[in-house]
Amino acid sequence: xxxxxxxxxxxxxxxxxxxxxxxxxxxxxxxxxxxxxxxxxxxxxxxxxxxxxxxxxxxxxxxxxxxxxxxxxxxxxxxxxxxxxxxxxxxxxxxxxxxxxxxxxxxxxxxxxxxxxxxxxxxxxxxxxxxxxxxxxxxxxxxxxxxxxxxxxxxxxxxxxxxxxxxxxxxxxxxxxxxxxxxxxxx
Numbered sequence: 008x009x010x011x012x013x014x015x016x017x018x019x020x021x022x023x024x025x026x027x028x029x030x031x032x033x034x035x036x037x038x039x040x041x042x043x044x045x046x047x048x049x050x051x052x053x054x055x056x057x058x059x060x061x062x063x064x065x066x067x068x069x070x071x072x073x074x075x076x077x078x079x080x081x082x083x084x085x086x087x088x089x090x091x092x093x094x095x096x097x098x099x100x101x102x103x104x105x106x107x108x109x110x111x112x113x114x115x116x117x118x119x120x121x122x123x124x125x126x127x128x129x130x131x132x133x134x135x136x137x138x139x140x141x142x143x144x145x146x147x148x149x150x151x152x153x154x155x156x157x158x159x160x161x162x163x164x165x166x167x168x169x170x171x172x173x174x175x176x177x178x179x180x181x182x183x184x185x186x187x188x189x190x191x192x193x194x
Contacts, residue, residue, distance in 0.1 A: 014166045015058060017182050022051040024104050031184070032108065039107045041100040049104045052097075052127075054185070058178040059164045060171065062119045065181075066161070067101045068146075069094035070127040091137075091145065094126035108184060116177050125161070127151070 025042035032039065042049040053068035071090040102122055110117060127146045137145060143160065150157045170178070 014164070015170075015178070017054075017056040017186060019051060019054040019185060022054055022185070024049045024051065024108065028108065028184070035111070037108060037111055039104055041104055041107075049097075049100050051101050051105075054101075054105075055163075056178065056181050056185070057164060058167070058170050058174050060167045061174070062121050063174065063177055063181065064121045064123065064164060065105065066163075067098050067105070067122070067124040068127060069098050069101070069125070070129070072130055090128050090131070091126055091141070094128070098124045098126065109181065112184065113177060113180055116173070119174065119177055123162075 025039060025048040026045055039049070041047075051067060052070045053066070055064075055066040055068070057064045057066070071094045102124065105122075106117075109120075113120070125144050125146050129146075129148055129151055131145075131147045132149060146157065146160060150160055
């Protein structure tokens with residue numbers, strides 16, 4: 008658990024849901040619709056949980072390399088969208104899995120959770136053939152090379168002077184589920 012800028016946040020990279028949480032979920036009677044066993048697991052490429060004054064913002068970021076594979080290519084208007092489509096399918100599984108894991112434990116507070124998702128296509132320059140909505144969720148090479156653009160696109164909330172006790176409790180619950188309660192103890 009670290010500060011993201013000047014605020015508390017949890018950032019997990021390469022988090023395999025079934026592999027890391029199976030004993031906890033089994034004990035709570037929670038089953039996952041997409042992650043059934045170690046061979047069919049859901050991996051959050053990057054998961055960020057950030058408490059704000061009014062809610063918890065959860066970011067799912069899928070990172071895809073754009074390696075051209077002609078046998079898997081899906082072209083529209085001359086542009087290869089295979090990486091984006093795959094990233095969005097995986098992100099859907101990430102979000103479903105997150106709510107499978109958390110909805111039973113925080114069902115009274117689900118309205119206080121806001122989800123954002125992004126696909127990182129680091130080998131792609133600005134994808135011009137995308138609609139405006141899709142351009143907002145795609146982080147391309149130009150975004151990664153420009154900190155201002157990246158921060159604007161991610162729109163990570165600024166520092167909160169003081170967290171509401173309910174928001175802080177919800178944040179601790181989510182961190183406790185994903186990272187273990189011991190991660191909340193300052194070292």
